[in-house]
Amino acid sequence: MALDGIRMPDGCYADGTWELKMHVTDLNRDVSLRVTGEIHIGGVMLKLVEKLDVKKDWSDHALWWEKKKTWLLKTHWTLDKYGIQADARLLFTPQHKLLRLQLPNMKHMRVKVNFSDRVFKAVSDICKTFNIRHPEELSLLRKPRDPKKKKKKLEEAEEEALELEGPLLTPGSGTSPITILYIGPVKGSIYSSPGLYSKTMTPTYDSRDGSPLSPTSAWFGDSPLSEGNPSILAVSQPITSPDILVKMYKPQSLLDKAKINQGWLDSSRSLMEQDVKENEVLLLRFKYHSFFDLNPKYDAIRVNPLYEQAKWAILLEEIECTEEELMMFAALQYHINKLSIMSSENHMNNSEKEIDEVDAALSDLEITLEGGKTSNTLVLQHIPKKLTLKGYKQYWCTFKDITISCYKSREEAHLMPAHQMNLRGCEVTPDVNISGQKFNIKLLIPVADGMNEIWLRCDTEKQYAQWMAACRLASKGKTMADSSYSLEVQNILSFLKMQHMNPDPQIIEPITTDINPECLVSPRYLKKYKNKQPGFVRDLILARILEAHQNVAQMSLIEAKMRFIQAWQSLPEFGMTHFLAKFQGGKKDELIGITYNRLIRMDASTGDAIKTWRFSNMKQWNVNWEIKMVTVEFADEPSLAFICAEVDCKVVHEFIGGYIFLSTRAKDQNESLDEEMFYKLTSGWI
Numbered sequence: 001m002a003l004d005g006i007r008m009p010d011g012c013y014a015d016g017t018w019e020l021k022m023h024v025t026d027l028n029r030d031v032s033l034r035v036t037g038e039i040h041i042g043g044v045m046l047k048l049v050e051k052l053d054v055k056k057d058w059s060d061h062a063l064w065w066e067k068k069k070t071w072l073l074k075t076h077w078t079l080d081k082y083g084i085q086a087d088a089r090l091l092f093t094p095q096h097k098l099l100r101l102q103l104p105n106m107k108h109m110r111v112k113v114n115f116s117d118r119v120f121k122a123v124s125d126i127c128k129t130f131n132i133r134h135p136e137e138l139s140l141l142r143k144p145r146d147p148k149k150k151k152k153k154l155e156e157a158e159e160e161a162l163e164l165e166g167p168l169l170t171p172g173s174g175t176s177p178i179t180i181l182y183i184g185p186v187k188g189s190i191y192s193s194p195g196l197y198s199k200t201m202t203p204t205y206d207s208r209d210g211s212p213l214s215p216t217s218a219w220f221g222d223s224p225l226s227e228g229n230p231s232i233l234a235v236s237q238p239i240t241s242p243d244i245l246v247k248m249y250k251p252q253s254l255l256d257k258a259k260i261n262q263g264w265l266d267s268s269r270s271l272m273e274q275d276v277k278e279n280e281v282l283l284l285r286f287k288y289h290s291f292f293d294l295n296p297k298y299d300a301i302r303v304n305p306l307y308e309q310a311k312w313a314i315l316l317e318e319i320e321c322t323e324e325e326l327m328m329f330a331a332l333q334y335h336i337n338k339l340s341i342m343s344s345e346n347h348m349n350n351s352e353k354e355i356d357e358v359d360a361a362l363s364d365l366e367i368t369l370e371g372g373k374t375s376n377t378l379v380l381q382h383i384p385k386k387l388t389l390k391g392y393k394q395y396w397c398t399f400k401d402i403t404i405s406c407y408k409s410r411e412e413a414h415l416m417p418a419h420q421m422n423l424r425g426c427e428v429t430p431d432v433n434i435s436g437q438k439f440n441i442k443l444l445i446p447v448a449d450g451m452n453e454i455w456l457r458c459d460t461e462k463q464y465a466q467w468m469a470a471c472r473l474a475s476k477g478k479t480m481a482d483s484s485y486s487l488e489v490q491n492i493l494s495f496l497k498m499q500h501m502n503p504d505p506q507i508i509e510p511i512t513t514d515i516n517p518e519c520l521v522s523p524r525y526l527k528k529y530k531n532k533q534p535g536f537v538r539d540l541i542l543a544r545i546l547e548a549h550q551n552v553a554q555m556s557l558i559e560a561k562m563r564f565i566q567a568w569q570s571l572p573e574f575g576m577t578h579f580l581a582k583f584q585g586g587k588k589d590e591l592i593g594i595t596y597n598r599l600i601r602m603d604a605s606t607g608d609a610i611k612t613w614r615f616s617n618m619k620q621w622n623v624n625w626e627i628k629m630v631t632v633e634f635a636d637e638p639s640l641a642f643i644c645a646e647v648d649c650k651v652v653h654e655f656i657g658g659y660i661f662l663s664t665r666a667k668d669q670n671e672s673l674d675e676e677m678f679y680k681l682t683s684g685w686i
Contacts, residue, residue, distance in 0.1 A: 012086070013034070016036055017034045017035060017036050018034070018035065018036070018085075018086040019032045019033070019034060019035075019086060020032065020033050020034075020035045020044065020079070020084070020086070020088065020090065021088070021089050021090070022048060022063070022089070022090045022091070022092050023089065023090070023091050023092065024048075024052065024092045024093075025091055025092065025093040025094070026056070026061075026093075026094070027052070027054065029052075031048060031051060031052065031092075033047055033048060033051065035047075035079060036079075037078060037079045037080035037084075037085075038078050038079075038080060039078060039079055040075060040076055040077060040078050040079075041063060041072045041074065041075045041076070041077055041078075041079070041082070042075035042076065044063065044079070045058075045061070045062075045063065045075070045092070048092060060094045060095050060096055061092055061093060061094055061095070062092075062093070062095050062116060063090045063091065063092060064090065064091040064093055064272060065082075065084065065088060065090055066089055066090070066091060067088065067089070069272070069273050069275075070273065071095075071116045071270060071272065071273075072084075072090070073116060095114050095115055095116040095117075096112045096113065096114050096115070097112065097113065097115045097278040098110055098111070098112055098278055098279050099111055099112070099113045099271075099276075099278075099279070099280065099282060100279055100280065100281045100282070101126070101281075101282060101283075101284050102143070102281055102282070102283045102284065103284055103305065103308075104284065104285060104286070104305040104306070104308040104309040104312070105235070105236070105237040105304075105305065105308040105312075106237070106308075106312065107237060108281070110279075111126065111129075113125070113126065113271065115270060115271040115272045115276070115278075116270050116272065117270060118267065118268055118269060118270055118679075119139065119140060119265045119266065119267045119268070119269065119270065119271065119274075120136075120139075120267040120268065120675065120678060120679070121675070122140075122270075122271065123135050123138055123139055123140060123267075123284075124136075124673075126284065130301055131300075131301045132301050132302045132305070133293075133298070133299055133302055134291075134292050134293070134302070135673075136288070136658075136661070136662065136673055136678065137286050137287065137288045137290065137291060137292070137662070138284060138285065138286050138287060139264060139265060139267060139285065139287040140264075140265045140271075140282045140283065140284060140285075141260075141263045141264050141265070141282065141283040141285050141287075142263035142264075142265070142282065142283070143263070143281050143282070143283060144249055144251075144259065144260045144263060145249070234300060234301050234304050235304065235340070236304060236307070236308070236336050236337065236340045236561075237308065238337045238340075238519070239315075239519040239520075240516075240519070241516065241519065242516060242518040242519050242523075242526070244519075245315055245316070245519065245522070245523050246523055248316060249316075250316045250317050250318075250523070251316075251317070251318060254578055254591055254602075254604060254605075254607050255580065255591075255604065257318065257578045258578040258579050258580045258591060258646075258647075259580075259646065261577055261578060261579060261647065261651070262646060262647040262651070263283075264287060264651050264654075265282075266648075266650055266651070266654070267654060267658075267678070267679075267682060268654075268679050268682060268683040284305075285309060286305070286306060286309055287658070288596070288655075288658055288659060288662055289569075289574065289575030289595070289596060290575075290596040290659065290662045290663075291306065291565075292662065292665050293667060294306070294562075294565075296558045296559075296561075296562055303558065303561050303562065303565070304561065306561075306565050307336070307561040307564050307565055310564055310565055310568035311329075311333060311564070313568065314326070314329050314522065314568070315521075315522050316522070317522050317523075317524055319568075319571055319573045319574065320571070320572070320573055321571055322432070322433065323525065324433065324434050324435065324499045325499060325567070325571070326521055326522065326525055327499070327521075327544050327545060327547075327548045328498045328499045328548055328551075328552075328567060329520075329564065329567065329568075330517070330520035330521050330541075330544075330545045330548065331498075331545050331546075331548035331549040331551070331552055332498070332552055332560050332563060332564045332567070333520050333564070334517075334520055334545055334546075334549060335549060335552050335553065335555065335560050336557060336560050336561060336564070339556070339557040339560065340557065343557060395407060395408065395418065395419070396408070396409055396410045396412075396413060397456070398413060399467065399470050399474075399480075401474075401479050402422060402423050402424055402473075402474035402477060402478070402479060403420055403421065403422050403423070403474075404420070404421045404423065405417035405419075405420050406418050406419040406420070406421075421443075421445055421452075421454065422445075423443065423445065423471060423474035423475055424474065424475065424476075424477045424614075425446050425475060425598070425612055425613075425614045425617070426443050426444060426445045426446065426471070426474070426475045426612070427442075427443065427444035427451070427475070427600070427609050427612055428441065428442075428443060428468070428471045428472050428475050429441070429442040429443075429444075429572045430442075430468060430570075430572060431455075432464070432496070434496065434499045434500060439457070439458040439459070439460070439461060439463070439464035440455055440456065440457050440458070441455070441456040441458070441464070441467060441468055441471060442454075442455055442456075443455070443456065443471065444609050444612070446611065446612055450610055450611055451609060451610065451611060451612065456471075461493065461496050462493070464492070464496075465489045465492040465493045465496070466489055468492050469485055469488035469489045469492060470485070472488060473485060473488065476597065476616075477616070491566060491570070492570070494563070494566075495566065495567055495570045497551060498548075498551045498552060498563065498567065499548075499551075500551055516538070517538055517541045517542040517545055518537070518538060518541060520541075520545060521541060575595045575596055576593045576594075576595055576600075577593065577594045577595070577655060578591050578592070578593055578602075579591065579592050579593075579594070579644060579647055579651070579652050580604070580644070580645040580646050580647070581642040581643065581644050581645055581652075582642060582643050582645055583601065583640075583641070583642045584629075584640075584641035584642060584643075588604075589604060589645050590602060590603065590604050590610070591603070591604045591607070592642060592652070593609075594652070594655045594656065594659070595659075596659050596662070596663070597614060597615050597616070597659070597663075598612055598613060598614045598615060599612070599613045599615075599632065599640070599656070600612050600613075613632065613634060613637065613640060615656075615659065615660060615663070617634050617635050617636065617637065618632060618633070618634055618635075618660075619633045619634060619635055620632075620633050621633070621653070621656055621657075623649055623650070623653050625649075627643065628643055628644060628648070628649045629641055629642070629643050629649070630642055630643075630644065630649050630652055630653060630656075632656075653682065654682040654683075657678075657681035657682035657683075658678070658681070658682050660681055661677060661678050661681045661682065664677075
C-alpha cells in the first residue's frame with residue numbers, strides 16, 4: 001500500500017489528505033473526494049464533476065453546507081478558510097429551484113428562483129420578470145396556518161389547480177434567473193392598464209396596431225404561450241363562489257394578525273438559509289405600505305396586484321371597515337369585474353380609447369398614491385370648529401399651522417385660548433357615518449405619560465375633509481400651506497362621495513356578469529342575515545351594491561382600481577403591521593404597530609394606541625441579539641425598549657429599517673436601488 005493510502009486514526013491520510021463527503025442531489029448519489037484544506041471550492045467542484053463523468057450542464061450547481069446552513073459561493077476560498085473538515089457533509093445542488101408562488105390575486109404560479117441569492121435580490125428578480133416597478137416594496141411571506149384546521153384540508157381548500165402547462169420559458173434574453181413553468185387559468189386577453197414600465201418611462205405599444213403590448217409578449221416574444229395570455233398579475237381575478245371566502249383563513253383578532261407577520265422572510269438571507277424547501281408555497285405580497293410613484297400610465301402590472309391585495313384584505317377581514325365603506329368597496333369590485341370582462345371581449349378595439357380616457361380622468365387629480373403637486377396653495381385658514389373633550393365639554397376651535405386653539409365660545413376667539421394642542425406626532429382616526437351625517441375625527445395627542453384623547457365634530461363633509469386633511473398633515477409636521485393639502489382634501493371628499501347611497505336611484509342596469517354578489521362582501525357581513533333566506537340575502541346585497549355602483553359607474557377600469565387602492569389607504573388601520581412584544585417595565589404582552597412613519601404601542605385586546613413615536617424623531621435603533629431586545633433612541637424623548645414575543649426581533653428590526661430606507665427615495669434618483677444601504681439599515685449587527 002502506498003504511503004499516501006495509509007489512513008490515520010483522525011481520519012486523515014499520511015499525505016495530509018482527507019475524505020470530503022458530498023451528495024449530488026440531481027443523481028441522488030453520494031460521492032467522496034480526497035482533498036486537502038488548501039484546495040479551493042472551485043477546485044472541489046471541478047474534481048467532483050470529473051469523477052461523476054456525467055454529461056450535463058453543471059453551471060448552475062453550487063455547494064451547500066447543511067450543518068452550517070450556508071452556500072459556499074466564494075469559489076476562490078479554500079476549505080480551510082470556510083472551516084470545512086472531514087466531518088462536514090456538502091450538497092452539490094442547483095441554485096435555481098422550483099418555488100410555488102401565491103400571487104396577490106391568490107392564484108399560484110411555479111417559478112424557478114435562485115435559492116442562493118438573498119431574498120431581497122430574489123424578489124427583485126421576480127418583480128423584474130413580472131414587470132413590477134419598485135420591488136423593494138414587496139417580499140415573501142410564509143403561508144399562515146389556521147390552527148383550527150388540519151394542514152392537508154387547509155391546502156385542499158385554498159390551493160387551486162393550475163390548468164396551463166408549457167415548456168420552460170426564460171424571460172427576455174435568457175439572463176433572468178427566473179423561469180416560469182406554469183401559469184394559472186386566464187380567461188381571454190385582459191389588460192389592467194396601458195403600457196409597460198421601461199427605463200425611459202415610456203409605455204410600450206404594439207407596432208402593428210398601437211395597442212398596449214402584452215407583458216408576456218414583451219418578455220417571451222414569439223413564444224406560443226404569449227398569444228392571448230397576458231401576465232397573470234395584470235388580470236383581475238373575480239371570486240367565483242362565496243364558499244372560497246368561507247374556507248380561507250381569516251384572522252379573528254389583533255393577535256392573529258400579529259402571528260401572520262411572523263412569516264416574513266429575512267431579506268438579507270437566502271431561501272435555503274431559512275429552510276425554504278423546493279416546491280414550497282410562499283406568498284408574494286407588498287410588505288411595505290409606502291407605494292412610491294404609483295402611476296397608472298407606467299405601472300400596468302403593479303396597480304393590479306396592489307388592487308388584489310387590497311381586495312383580499314377587505315374580504316378576509318384583515319382590515320376593519322364600516323358597512324358603508326364595505327358597500328363602496330363591493331361596488332368598485334363589481335365595476336372592475338364587469339369592465340375586465342368587457343375588456344376581454346373587445347380589448348383590441350378599445351385600448352387606445354382607454355388610454356385617452358385614463359389620461360383625461362387622472363390629469364386633474366394627479367392620482368399618485370404619495371400625493372401630487374398642485375398649483376393652488378392653500379394659505380392658513382381659521383375654520384370654525386367644535387371640540388369635544390372628555391366629559392363632553394364643548395369648545396370653539398381654530399386651526400393654525402399645526403396647532404389647534406380651543407376657546408370657550410366664538411366671541412372669546414380673540415382672547416387667550418383655554419387650551420392649545422400641537423398635533424405633531426398625533427394619531428388621526430376618522431369616525432364617519434355618511435347616512436347618519438356623523439363626521440368625527442379622533443385625535444390621540446402624545447404627552448409625557450402617554451396620549452390625550454380628543455374628539456373633533458364636524459358639521460359638513462367639506463368641513464370634515466378640510467380638518468381631516470389639516471390634521472393628517474399636522475401629524476407629520478406640515479401645515480395647510482403645503483402643496484399636498486388641496487389634493488388630500490379632494491381625495492377625502494372623493495372617498496366620502498363614493499359611499500353615498502342615492503335616495504332616488506335611476507334605472508339600475510341588470511347585472512351583466514355571472515359574479516355572485518355574496519362574493520363581493522366579507523363573511524362577517526353575511527352573518528347579519530344568517531336567519532334569512534339565501535335568495536333574499538342575495539337580492540338585498542345586490543340592490544345595495546348596484547345602488548352604490550352609481551357613484552363609480554363612469555370610472556374607467558384603471559381609475560376604479562386606483563380609487564379602490566386609495567380608499568384602502570384611507571382606512572384607519574391601513575399600513576399597520578402588528579407584532580406581539582413586551583415593553584421594558586411592562587408586566588404583560590402588548591402590541592407594537594409599525595407603519596411607514598411611526599411606531600405605536602397598543603393595547604393587545606382593544607388595539608387602542610397607548611403611545612406613538614415618529615421615525616423623524618428617531619436618533620438610532622439597535623438590537624441586543626443575545627436577549628433579543630430592540631432599543632430605539634429619540635431626540636427629545638426617553639428611549640424605547642421591547643422584547644419581541646413569538647417572532648424573531650430581526651423581523652421587527654427589518655420593518656423599521658425598511659421604512660426608513662423607503663423614505664430616502666426621490667423621483668430625481670436613477671432607477672437603480674442602493675442594495676447595500678438597504679442591508680445596512682435592515683440587517684443589523686449579527
